[in-house]
Amino acid sequence: MSLIVHKYGGTSMGSTERIKNVAKRVAKWSRAGYQMVVVPSAMSGETNRLLGLAKELSPASQGQGTLRELDMLASTGEQVSSALLAIALQAEGLEAVSYAGWQVAIKTNSAFTKARIESIDDARVRADLAQGKVVIITGFQGVDEQNNITTLGRGGSDTSAVAVAAALKASECLIYTDVDGVYTTDPRVVPEAKRLHTVSFEEMLEMASMGSKVLQIRSVEFAGKYKVPLRVLSSFTPWDIDLTEEASSGTLISFEEDEKMEQAIVSGIAFNRDEAKISVLGVPDKPGIAFQILGAVANANIEVDMIIQNVSKDGKTDFSFTVNRGEHAKTIELLKSKVLPELGASEVVGDTKICKVSIVGIGMRSHVGVASKMFKTLSDEGINIQMISTSEIKTSVVIDEKYMELAVRALHKTFDLDQDKA
Amino acid sequence: MSLIVHKYGGTSMGSTERIKNVAKRVAKWSRAGYQMVVVPSAMSGETNRLLGLAKELSPASQGQGTLRELDMLASTGEQVSSALLAIALQAEGLEAVSYAGWQVAIKTNSAFTKARIESIDDARVRADLAQGKVVIITGFQGVDEQNNITTLGRGGSDTSAVAVAAALKASECLIYTDVDGVYTTDPRVVPEAKRLHTVSFEEMLEMASMGSKVLQIRSVEFAGKYKVPLRVLSSFTPWDIDLTEEASSGTLISFEEDEKMEQAIVSGIAFNRDEAKISVLGVPDKPGIAFQILGAVANANIEVDMIIQNVSKDGKTDFSFTVNRGEHAKTIELLKSKVLPELGASEVVGDTKICKVSIVGIGMRSHVGVASKMFKTLSDEGINIQMISTSEIKTSVVIDEKYMELAVRALHKTFDLDQDKA
Numbered sequence: 001m002s003l004i005v006h007k008y009g010g011t012s013m014g015s016t017e018r019i020k021n022v023a024k025r026v027a028k029w030s031r032a033g034y035q036m037v038v039v040p041s042a043m044s045g046e047t048n049r050l051l052g053l054a055k056e057l058s059p060a061s062q063g064q065g066t067l068r069e070l071d072m073l074a075s076t077g078e079q080v081s082s083a084l085l086a087i088a089l090q091a092e093g094l095e096a097v098s099y100a101g102w103q104v105a106i107k108t109n110s111a112f113t114k115a116r117i118e119s120i121d122d123a124r125v126r127a128d129l130a131q132g133k134v135v136i137i138t139g140f141q142g143v144d145e146q147n148n149i150t151t152l153g154r155g156g157s158d159t160s161a162v163a164v165a166a167a168l169k170a171s172e173c174l175i176y177t178d179v180d181g182v183y184t185t186d187p188r189v190v191p192e193a194k195r196l197h198t199v200s201f202e203e204m205l206e207m208a209s210m211g212s213k214v215l216q217i218r219s220v221e222f223a224g225k226y227k228v229p230l231r232v233l234s235s236f237t238p239w240d241i242d243l244t245e246e247a248s249s250g251t252l253i254s255f256e257e258d259e260k261m262e263q264a265i266v267s268g269i270a271f272n273r274d275e276a277k278i279s280v281l282g283v284p285d286k287p288g289i290a291f292q293i294l295g296a297v298a299n300a301n302i303e304v305d306m307i308i309q310n311v312s313k314d315g316k317t318d319f320s321f322t323v324n325r326g327e328h329a330k331t332i333e334l335l336k337s338k339v340l341p342e343l344g345a346s347e348v349v350g351d352t353k354i355c356k357v358s359i360v361g362i363g364m365r366s367h368v369g370v371a372s373k374m375f376k377t378l379s380d381e382g383i384n385i386q387m388i389s390t391s392e393i394k395t396s397v398v399i400d401e402k403y404m405e406l407a408v409r410a411l412h413k414t415f416d417l418d419q420d421k422a
Numbered sequence: 423m424s425l426i427v428h429k430y431g432g433t434s435m436g437s438t439e440r441i442k443n444v445a446k447r448v449a450k451w452s453r454a455g456y457q458m459v460v461v462p463s464a465m466s467g468e469t470n471r472l473l474g475l476a477k478e479l480s481p482a483s484q485g486q487g488t489l490r491e492l493d494m495l496a497s498t499g500e501q502v503s504s505a506l507l508a509i510a511l512q513a514e515g516l517e518a519v520s521y522a523g524w525q526v527a528i529k530t531n532s533a534f535t536k537a538r539i540e541s542i543d544d545a546r547v548r549a550d551l552a553q554g555k556v557v558i559i560t561g562f563q564g565v566d567e568q569n570n571i572t573t574l575g576r577g578g579s580d581t582s583a584v585a586v587a588a589a590l591k592a593s594e595c596l597i598y599t600d601v602d603g604v605y606t607t608d609p610r611v612v613p614e615a616k617r618l619h620t621v622s623f624e625e626m627l628e629m630a631s632m633g634s635k636v637l638q639i640r641s642v643e644f645a646g647k648y649k650v651p652l653r654v655l656s657s658f659t660p661w662d663i664d665l666t667e668e669a670s671s672g673t674l675i676s677f678e679e680d681e682k683m684e685q686a687i688v689s690g691i692a693f694n695r696d697e698a699k700i701s702v703l704g705v706p707d708k709p710g711i712a713f714q715i716l717g718a719v720a721n722a723n724i725e726v727d728m729i730i731q732n733v734s735k736d737g738k739t740d741f742s743f744t745v746n747r748g749e750h751a752k753t754i755e756l757l758k759s760k761v762l763p764e765l766g767a768s769e770v771v772g773d774t775k776i777c778k779v780s781i782v783g784i785g786m787r788s789h790v791g792v793a794s795k796m797f798k799t800l801s802d803e804g805i806n807i808q809m810i811s812t813s814e815i816k817t818s819v820v821i822d823e824k825y826m827e828l829a830v831r832a833l834h835k836t837f838d839l840d841q842d843k844a
Contacts, residue, residue: 069518087491097490
């Protein structure tokens with residue numbers, strides 16, 4: 001019988017009542033004959049509670065040693081929820097066993113608080129599955145070469161689940177969450193937004209990175225790399241709904257190109273207002289400029305999203321990029337004090353009141369004029385475009401944040417996303 | 423410089439404020455040049471909170487699988503407090519690192535929820551100490567041969583600390599607790615009770631087993647086996663008191679026989695009212711009787727303390743023993759239904775309103791008449807003795823529980839325990 005991985009988020013594991021429901025759902029799958037591996041997050045609020053205690057003891061970071069201890073601390077949250085789920089499953093009459101990351105072992109590098117999975121040893125899990133046990137593996141954590149506990153960063157349980165599914169060659173990895181799938185855009189902005197039955201891996205990557213916070217982006221990358229079929233579905237359906245119905249609900253993130261043939265050109269509209277725009281004006285247009293500016297920014301550990309450099313005029317060019325809104329002031333300060341004097345650039349300007357809106361779709365590859373249709377729509381609405389950046393399956397624009405909802409709604413309509421697909 | 427192990431109980435680790443105080447105290451020792459290893463318990467209330475969650479999920483025990491998960495669950499409490507203490511020490515400017523039991527590794531057998539330590543690998547800890555780091559090791563837990571997490575049972579952190587001290591050949595193991603030492607008897611019963619500056623290992627064993635709940639009895643056994651000097655002292659003294667003063671405070675549990683030469687005959691009066699008495703009357707006096715009765719009791723997992731069989735009369739004897747008061751009814755029921763019919767004994771009677779009072783002292787070995795002095799004292803107070811049991815360093819009596827305080831006070835006075843010792 002096929003092997004299935006279930007992942008449950010912190011909300012689904014948020015109380016003993018909810019853990020009982022998870023146990024009943026997993027038991028249903030197990031009794032239907034599936035080999036079951038479950039990856040739970042910590043009970044909601046627990047990770048914040050633990051990190052809050054650490055903050056009280058050490059308001060400022062104390063470097064690498066402290067990061068190591070934060071991982072020792074935070075990893076207990078998933079160990080607790082995993083053991084509780086095992087106990088709940090045993091109370092349901094199933095054989096169940098829980099493992100911490102180090103017990104499996106999920107080997108990672110030593111980048112505490114944001115480690116990356118390097119390998120998973122599946123021998124112990126396979127032996128348990130062969131004996132008919134449900135295996136629970138703590139999300140979010142692993143162990144490095146020196147047997148230090150590591151964590152994968154916020155949302156890392158998604159990545160754990162996908163990595164476990166890849167290692168065990170699971171037929172599907174089901175991510176149970178508090179939304180019932182991936183939508184054409186945020187239904188809070190566009191009430192007509194539709195749930196996508198399937199979405200391609202590449203589209204999902206663009207959606208995830210744009211703040212459609214359904215899945216952690218690394219988990220999608222992982223799923224892509226190892227071709228793990230991934231399904232996002234709701235943990236709030238009653239546990240006893242028909243298994244066949246449940247197994248086809250939500251959104252399937254698919255790796256089969258041919259399934260996309262009939263798909264719409266644009267699959268969804270993504271957006272975020274977490275970014276700020278920074279422009280360095282009057283930069284002498286010579287080799288090494290981009291590195292001089294962005295190298296300094298990267299060295300200060302500031303993450304950059306869009307980067308745009310336009311053609312030069314009179315040997316000078318303007319260089320723009322976006323950073324997280326919270327790092328805007330720090331970035332401006334850094335550029336003014338360190339970069340501008342060396343560059344001989346004339347000015348740095350920034351704007352925090354912007355948003356980024358993107359159309360995403362595999363279909364764009366083979367359809368011309370998609371971007372221009374987007375620009376026309378915005379123009380019809382009187383929305384000025386400040387920056388544009390494109391990739392094979394995404395076109396993004398930066399606009400004044402006050403037009404965000406208007407832009408998203410208009411684009412959603414333009415690309416026929418309001419219409420039900422067969 | 424010498425190596426010292428500190429153990430802090432749940433109350434001492436009960437809040438971030440208290441953890442900061444522990445960190446300051448440990449830092450003081452470290453800065454004075456000691457190599458420091460610290461074993462903390464879980465923050466007070468945490469273990470109960472975790473086990474409470476498990477109880478909500480599975481009111482009835484589900485066997486070995488559930489015991490394994492309870493250890494996965496409960497062991498997180500010490501991992502949290504250990505990581506927090508490391509962070510607090512780092513904030514104090516020290517290098518500190520925390521290890522879970524499996525990381526050291528503290529190897530145990532597989533008796534989940536009540537495992538026993540089999541070995542400790544000290545290589546990693548020694549390497550850290552050589553680098554000047556403070557090493558924190560989770561109390562209460564270890565790992566079995568199959569890499570399952572185990573716990574040592576309630577109070578197991580004391581045992582962890584002593585085992586770590588033994589493995590590292592520490593010069594002393596300091597158990598910081600909410601009392602300031604071992605007393606001649608409970609000061610709540612006898613206000614004149616005095617703190618003992620030193621107590622022998624064997625006396626401490628008898629005290630610990632009698633409900634002077636200062637130390638877990640297994641930790642004292644461990645200390646005796648490996649000759650680890652053990653000191654019980656208060657964690658409520660200000661952290662910045664003079665180190666020399668702190669180092670000689672509390673009660674030292676000593677293994678040097680010659681230090682005892684000048685000691686009093688009786689060191690302390692122990693007592694408890696947790697037991698109940700059971701007598702099987704009119705038992706045919708033939709070989710195998712004790713086994714027939716106690717074998718059945720042991721098979722039902724009921725722990726027996728005192729056992730008394732008197733000489734027979736007319737080929738019949740009476741057989742008495744004490745069990746935990748909570749198991750009294752169960753034991754009576756068991757004897758009536760299973761044992762009596764087979765034995766041909768005439769009757770089972772029990773009494774829950776009893777207490778046990780003991781005088782404890784190494785000095786009793788070489789002094790005759792100590793027991794009779796005890797019996798005379800009780801007789802003078804009009805207290806009837808129901809059972810007597812003796813060992814080389816202890817004489818215990820069972821009496822009506824209403825006389826407990828009276829008996830303890832009278833004995834405390836008879837053996838001159840009210841007097842200050844030099």
